[in-house]
Amino acid sequence: MAEEPPKPQRSDEEVKTAVANGETIESVEEMSPGYLESLKRLMLVQADTELMSVLCYQPVANTAPTLDTRISASAIVQDEAGHANIMYRLLEDLGEDKHELVYEREPHEYKNMHFFDYRLHNWAELAVANALFDRAGAVQLGDISEHCSYGPWRRALKKVDVEERFHQRHGDVWMKRLANGNEKTKQMLQDAVDRMWPHGVEWFGPENRQSTHVQDIIDFGLRSMTNDEMRYEWYDQVIPKLEDLGLEVDAHADEDERGGWYIGYDPDWDEVIQRFKNRGPHIEEYVEILRSGQNGFAAKATA
Ligand SMILES: [Fe+2]
Numbered sequence: 001m002a003e004e005p006p007k008p009q010r011s012d013e014e015v016k017t018a019v020a021n022g023e024t025i026e027s028v029e030e031m032s033p034g035y036l037e038s039l040k041r042l043m044l045v046q047a048d049t050e051l052m053s054v055l056c057y058q059p060v061a062n063t064a065p066t067l068d069t070r071i072s073a074s075a076i077v078q079d080e081a082g083h084a085n086i087m088y089r090l091l092e093d094l095g096e097d098k099h100e101l102v103y104e105r106e107p108h109e110y111k112n113m114h115f116f117d118y119r120l121h122n123w124a125e126l127a128v129a130n131a132l133f134d135r136a137g138a139v140q141l142g143d144i145s146e147h148c149s150y151g152p153w154r155r156a157l158k159k160v161d162v163e164e165r166f167h168q169r170h171g172d173v174w175m176k177r178l179a180n181g182n183e184k185t186k187q188m189l190q191d192a193v194d195r196m197w198p199h200g201v202e203w204f205g206p207e208n209r210q211s212t213h214v215q216d217i218i219d220f221g222l223r224s225m226t227n228d229e230m231r232y233e234w235y236d237q238v239i240p241k242l243e244d245l246g247l248e249v250d251a252h253a254d255e256d257e258r259g260g261w262y263i264g265y266d267p268d269w270d271e272v273i274q275r276f277k278n279r280g281p282h283i284e285e286y287v288e289i290l291r292s293g294q295n296g297f298a299a300k301a302t303a
């Protein structure tokens with residue numbers, strides 16, 4: 001007879017008090033139903049984001065301009081596959097079935113970051129993805145690897161965090177090369193930034209006031225930063241870099257209490273939420289590739 005999956009044994013209030021007192025949660029029995037649900041939701045977003053980034057990055061990684069760079073880009077894709085594997089493995093400890101999560105869901109059931117429902121068109125876009133999105137991921141994962149109350153996830157992210165820093169550096173190096181190349185490479189880079197910038201802003205989810213889950217995430221000690229705090233941290237890291245390279249984004253530094261960077265427009269969060277729900281144009285294709293195990297995807301990279 002199959003073993004019964006472990007069940008949470010505490011109330012939400014008990015867990016919130018325990019983590020506020022510095023307790024690390026190590027097993028499902030030490031959780032409450034609400035804690036388990038919030039944890040699973042966050043972990044699945046990360047797992048699916050890592051997985052779909054493999055499908056999104058791989059075709060363009062294969063078009064790297066030199067052999068050395070192709071090796072680095074392939075290593076990044078391998079790392080992302082490894083990160084996905086770590087996350088689905090951790091989800092098994094929470095009662096989920098890894099095979100079912102990876103292969104047996106419908107396309108709309110994957111919870112990855114919205115941009116990975118799209119396709120990269122060229123090498124400049126991979127550089128920008130590494131510099132903007134891997135950095136956005138690192139802001140989130142860095143917070144979790146330092147502060148998360150769920151011990152197994154916090155510890156697993158130490159390795160992931162180091163690798164994400166390598167991905168960002170790869171993006172930074174290539175953005176610099178393209179910016180300092182010629183007019184054509186600089187324009188390619190600016191076009192890539194124009195296309196991908198809004199997706200970076202949206203990466204962290206709706207503003208705090210429109211997010212129903214943020215307070216629980218903080219109260220359960222799963223993260224220390226709100227959506228807005230992470231977004232500001234990302235602005236402060238990326239906007240000066242883009243400006244140094246002579247790239248344009250609609251943003252400005254402000255002399256307010258925070259003393260940081262802001263963008264010059266208000267995203268329409270209702271539209272963003274709806275678009276996330278509707279999914280992007282390539283998610284069905286990516287799920288099909290996953291299920292069939294085909295690897296001839298590179299030929300379609302610029303289609
Ligand atoms: Fe990753």
Ligand SMILES: [Fe+2]
Pocket residue numbers: 080134137163164167
């Ligand atoms: Fe990465």
